Amino acid sequence: MEHLYLQVADRIQAMIEKEVIRIGDKLPSVRSLSKEQGISMSTVFQAYYHLESKGFIEPRPKSGYYVRFSPRRLPELPSATRPVKRATDVNVSEMITEVFSHHGPDLLRFSTASPSEPLLPSAKLAKSMIAALRENNGGLIYENLQGNLPLRRQIARMSIQWGGSITEHDVVTTTGCMDALTLCLSATTQPGDVIALESPAYSGTFQLAESLGLKVLEVPTNPICGPDLEYLDKAIPKFKIKACVFVTNFSNPIGSCMPDKNKRELVRLMNKYDIPLIEDDIYADLYFGKLRPSSCKQYDRNGNVLLCNSFSKSLAPGYRVGWTVPGKYKERVLRLKLNHTISSATLPQAAIGHFLENGRYEHHMRNLRKMLHTQCLRYQQAVADYFPEDTCVTRPQGGYVLWLELNENINTIELYEQALRRKISFAPGRIFTLQDRYTNCMRISYSNPWSKAVDDGLKTLGKLAHQLMK
Amino acid sequence: MEHLYLQVADRIQAMIEKEVIRIGDKLPSVRSLSKEQGISMSTVFQAYYHLESKGFIEPRPKSGYYVRFSPRRLPELPSATRPVKRATDVNVSEMITEVFSHHGPDLLRFSTASPSEPLLPSAKLAKSMIAALRENNGGLIYENLQGNLPLRRQIARMSIQWGGSITEHDVVTTTGCMDALTLCLSATTQPGDVIALESPAYSGTFQLAESLGLKVLEVPTNPICGPDLEYLDKAIPKFKIKACVFVTNFSNPIGSCMPDKNKRELVRLMNKYDIPLIEDDIYADLYFGKLRPSSCKQYDRNGNVLLCNSFSKSLAPGYRVGWTVPGKYKERVLRLKLNHTISSATLPQAAIGHFLENGRYEHHMRNLRKMLHTQCLRYQQAVADYFPEDTCVTRPQGGYVLWLELNENINTIELYEQALRRKISFAPGRIFTLQDRYTNCMRISYSNPWSKAVDDGLKTLGKLAHQLMK
Structure with missing residues (x-):
């Protein structure tokens, strides 16, 4: 006679296969299934563990078990x-x-x-915008060059989640993440320089490199753990790489997420060759696991990591609010920001600052x-x-x-x-x-x-x- | 016996000199002074003409006569x-x-x-921002790359004032005028190129040139009629100038306003050498005379003039809304805008569009x-x-x-x-x-x-x- 938990598991598996319960559906809680079926909670737990081990379902923190796709398919x-091992003239x-x-x-x-x-909190952010209008007397006047102070404070506070210990003085706001990348690349390279990107990498970064007159070396990249660091270690001196631009968490398009030890090793390489890492961390807050993955910036003691991020993937692409923590390149980034846009728009920054301050972001x-x-x-x-x-x-x-x-x-x-x-x-x-x-x-x-x-x-x-x- | 109008004029002059009526004060209307003093309107007119000819007062369109400063002082x-006649490495x-x-x-x-x-319409623009929130479902989504359409339509309509005949398809919105200048200079030059500026010229333009690796030739400039075009005609081939950046109306800091015939001649020079004029027209709407001065763009038949402007001097610096009419460089400017910021913030553009549509701007x-x-x-x-x-x-x-x-x-x-x-x-x-x-x-x-x-x-x-x- 089969174990009871296996009977329960088989029944649920059948329902999944027949799509009675569908991908992404939530399973009943352990407690409620135990009650409904008149079985012990530990039997339900065993059944769920079994299905999880077979890859049919998965737990999500503080939420319960969900159906995932069937492993046999x-x-x-x-x-x-x-990628080919040479630096390429950008001609996108x-x-x-x-x-x-x-x-x-x-x-x-x-x-x-x-x-x-439909994924975005339109009404609640509008309330923050109206509050920002009120609190900033209409927001007509130039914002501080480094960026809205309450917003920078909130960004600094959020750094706890990725192991950072930055203050508002370390943060420079930008017109979205592309602007952050533009400023950071401009601050750290000269036309003709070679930079390293993942392969495949975000098309926008290639285009940006092209517009700045940079050459690109594409680094072999694993869909699980990201760029090949052994390769990079040799490539940096060989191709005279002047900067790396990597999406360390949930890279676009390949989805890799560098393990902590790779992140630490990457920062070590940057220090070894004294070149900057421009860390495009724009997807990190969109983790499906229990915790936000860390950022390389966490391991940065020498100011060689320029962290770039924005609210465009999480909250409001149309607001064009991004930021950078540019390490030792801060003054250069500020100078470039002044030259190119004077300051970032006042109200979108203030509205997002208000949204964060009021705990709405979490x-x-x-x-x-x-x-x-x-x-x-x-x-x-x-x-x-x-x-x-x-x-x-x-x-x-x-x-x-x-x-x-x-x-x-x-x-x-x-x-x-x-x-x-x-x-x-x-x-x-x-x-x-x-x-x-x-x-x-x-x-x-x-x-x-x-x-x-x-x-x-x-x-x-x-x-x-x-x-x-x- | 002195003419009656001279007596009236002398009395007013004395009041001005004793600062009973002060600089900027409005004088009584011709009709009211005629009534009050029991003199004919033509006498008052003669008195005012006399004072105007002596430089004490000046007429303003649809408003009347105002006290100006005393010519003897x-x-x-x-x-x-x-300026020294050589191209200079920028080292601001x-x-x-x-x-x-x-x-x-x-x-x-x-x-x-x-x-x-205090000069800005904070409350009224806030109303337009709230309307923009409502009409754009919170403005969370990326704006069209070229820019908010209603705003571009309004900008095109306003071109009537400077003799332009552009449509919304010619306009690209930007993050303020500095961003417009950055995009236009990037679209038309390469690092190492020489560009021509007025002398003196806006410090931000020097800094921008420096950050783009450009050299600058400073063109002798007259405080009334702007850059010396005879000099420029010789300098373009001699210094291999690749672009001019001029503030054609109320240049900053010297205040010159190029006469129409100079504007026409400048455009002719651009066509002669087939180089672009980046026309920074940011002060043109702030004219004190009867009419807005024209822009060089009006005379541009070949697409060599890239007009740049913004609402930062007139309405809301903190909104960071500017635009350019980049002539034949439009596709290049759009590509660069995509590369550097993806799009400009949605709500500030929509709010200003709404403000203009409702006739509040005029x-x-x-x-x-x-x-x-x-x-x-x-x-x-x-x-x-x-x-x-x-x-x-x-x-x-x-x-x-x-x-x-x-x-x-x-x-x-x-x-x-x-x-x-x-x-x-x-x-x-x-x-x-x-x-x-x-x-x-x-x-x-x-x-x-x-x-x-x-x-x-x-x-x-x-x-x-x-x-x-x-």
């Missing part, structure tokens, strides 16, 4: 990348602009790694993370269901995107063009490198809440991929 | 500038940051060429211009009263600043340091050039409404100048 992880194609300039209400966008409107982020995690699982499941069987897909532990590696006969630029005709967009892999690579890869954002339209859209993409294989 | 105009001193980083409520600031808070600007004109006259008078007799001062027809040329024994950096100890700041002439010039010059902003404190501050400056002469 779990696609493979993409392999670590092997029209394609990036093409991909990101398509708008329109009838377009189903899997292309943007930023929050969709509450919002808890919800956002839950929603994103659920969406991530549902999208992963749909990819497993609809795409060709040999499709590999990342299992990100945070952020907004899945990275798919399709059969090498599939050209995702072709797929993109066909999808666009059906009013669906995504980001083809080719735009995340300067080399002729990743042409069978694609990035899918799970930012849009799950819906019939999303399901149909992914089904269509899968069908098109099947057709292109032939 | 009118200081000389500064002479046309003669700490002084600029020093001058503009001094804040604090107890500092009397004559240093900033931007509106003081009304506000009429008041602002009147207030500034009055303040300009009062400050000019105070300079004439308090500063050494050989002080030359500009007579700007718009904008925020007076440019003073003091006795050549006076070093205005020394004056600045002494003034700062007395909690008064202004901008020493040296920061408006890369050369060792203008050390006996200073820029005084009349942005602060006239008050006892302002009067005392200018008196103190004058006293310090007298002391430094000895």
